[in-house]
Amino acid sequence: MAKFETQVGIVGAGPAGLMLSHLLHQQGIASIVLEAKQRSYCEERVRAGVLEHTSVEMLRDAGVAKRLNREGLRHEGIELGLGGQLHRIPFVELTGKAVTVYGQQEVVKDLISQRLSDGGDLRFECGEVSLHDLEGDCPSIRVEKEANVDIVSCDYIAGCDGFHGISRSSIPPRALTVYDRTYPFAWLGILAEAAPSREELIYMHHERGFALYSMRSPRITRLYLQCKPDEDLAEWSDDRIWSELHTRLGCSDGWRPTEGKILQKGMTGMRSFVVEPLKFGRLFLAGDAAHIVPPTGAKGMNLAFADVHYLAEALREKYRDNNDAKLDAYSATCLSRIWKAQRFSWWMTSLLHLFDDASPFDRKRQIAELEYVTSSRAAATSLAENYVGLPLD
Numbered sequence: 001m002a003k004f005e006t007q008v009g010i011v012g013a014g015p016a017g018l019m020l021s022h023l024l025h026q027q028g029i030a031s032i033v034l035e036a037k038q039r040s041y042c043e044e045r046v047r048a049g050v051l052e053h054t055s056v057e058m059l060r061d062a063g064v065a066k067r068l069n070r071e072g073l074r075h076e077g078i079e080l081g082l083g084g085q086l087h088r089i090p091f092v093e094l095t096g097k098a099v100t101v102y103g104q105q106e107v108v109k110d111l112i113s114q115r116l117s118d119g120g121d122l123r124f125e126c127g128e129v130s131l132h133d134l135e136g137d138c139p140s141i142r143v144e145k146e147a148n149v150d151i152v153s154c155d156y157i158a159g160c161d162g163f164h165g166i167s168r169s170s171i172p173p174r175a176l177t178v179y180d181r182t183y184p185f186a187w188l189g190i191l192a193e194a195a196p197s198r199e200e201l202i203y204m205h206h207e208r209g210f211a212l213y214s215m216r217s218p219r220i221t222r223l224y225l226q227c228k229p230d231e232d233l234a235e236w237s238d239d240r241i242w243s244e245l246h247t248r249l250g251c252s253d254g255w256r257p258t259e260g261k262i263l264q265k266g267m268t269g270m271r272s273f274v275v276e277p278l279k280f281g282r283l284f285l286a287g288d289a290a291h292i293v294p295p296t297g298a299k300g301m302n303l304a305f306a307d308v309h310y311l312a313e314a315l316r317e318k319y320r321d322n323n324d325a326k327l328d329a330y331s332a333t334c335l336s337r338i339w340k341a342q343r344f345s346w347w348m349t350s351l352l353h354l355f356d357d358a359s360p361f362d363r364k365r366q367i368a369e370l371e372y373v374t375s376s377r378a379a380a381t382s383l384a385e386n387y388v389g390l391p392l393d
């Protein structure tokens with residue numbers, strides 16, 4: 001059995017765990033990151049693509065935005081589609097801020113590379129992790145791999161291991177309140193080798209279901225289709241996917257998405273989920289370990305960054321001034337922002353998707369809401385200020 005000591009033990013090397021480890025390092029606080037998967041898995045998993053203004057600023061301030069500044073695609077607005085007509089929501093004009101399209105796996109690559117060049121202790125394929133003595137002064141993480149057991153003793157543990165990780169389930173259920181909502185649909189997402197033929201993302205409401213036109217780089221497009229929650233991917237040939245994308249995304253001005261080789265297909269479930277509080281003893285939850293949003297508002301990765309911003313600040317005050325106030329307030333501070341992002345993600349999802357059980361009244365109300373958002377500067381500004389990211393402080 002090998003024993004290790006660190007100040008903060010971090011479970012999970014996704015955006016939350018890696019960014020936290022980096023922010024702590026900048027404040028002279030040591031951490032060990034324990035990750036179940038291989039480095040290549042973390043670096044290649046295609047997920048989020050939109051960084052809020054707030055997240056871009058955070059990555060810049062943290063000195064990890066060199067490639068993001070070079071390769072990220074600045075988007076000054078999005079287009080909302082209704083009945084084949086597009087209506088632009090001009091973020092910069094309405095809020096003075098833009099968003100940046102830059103793949104989550106690129107952020108993860110940049111953070112891993114920065115941590116390793118700073119001598120960070122990242123342990124990929126670490127083995128099976130369990131958390132102990134969370135309510136005591138010296139919690140620990142046990143890591144078991146084949147016949148080998150490591151014990152990492154820490155001052156604090158950050159549970160950054162995503163929705164299916166072990167951190168949240170290490171907290172006794174009696175200590176948590178769960179808020180949960182599932183949606184009666186999912187997204188079928190593809191990555192295609194096709195140059196984007198539109199400058200901005202298109203969120204399209206269509207009578208056959210929602211469709212999203214997005215991108216990753218000057219060569220790669222990312223597209224999504226609303227589908228059944230139990231949709232069988234095997235039933236979606238490349239031809240069927242393109243045909244459905246043409247039908248739903250086709251615009252009255254004749255624009256259609258450009259086709260290309262489909263590099264990847266996948267399904268994403270739609271769920272809103274929050275646990276309260278984000279703290280149990282010396283364990284702090286951050287990112288998807290504590291909350292998930294349906295992807296329509298592009299908030300998941302951004303919320304993960306906001307959580308670790310607050311956690312790093314709180315730990316800095318603790319170590320520098322021996323002041324617990326921000327650690328004590330961590331959960332409430334995060335939750336205030338999390339619930340606003342939950343509201344926005346629920347609202348964007350409800351605005352744009354087709355609900356099988358919608359009554360004729362619901363349908364009329366939904367169309368009226370879309371017409372309102374696309375015609376009222378006040379309504380568009382509300383969408384824009386949430387999409388570019390609410391301020392952190």
Ligand code: FAD
Pocket residue numbers: 011012013014015016017034035036037042046047048049050051104129160161162163164165166189268286287288289295297298299300301302303304
């Ligand atoms: P994760 O990225 O899930 O990282 C958790 C890490 O912990 C993983 O590496 C995992 O392997 C590891 N782990 C799990 N269990 C253990 C264990 N027991 N021991 C050790 N390690 C463990 N968000 C946006 O902001 N914008 C978007 O445009 C967007 N689009 C999305 C599109 C799709 C298709 C999907 C699926 C998600 C999207 N999201 C988006 C959400 C975003 O990807 C997540 O919110 C984000 O990954 C959360 O980061 P995290 O670090 O909290 O968790």
Ligand code: DHB
Pocket residue numbers: 047048049050201212214215222295296297298
């Ligand atoms: C992407 C994903 C989203 O959920 C979204 O709202 C916008 C873009 C994307 O993967 O590019």
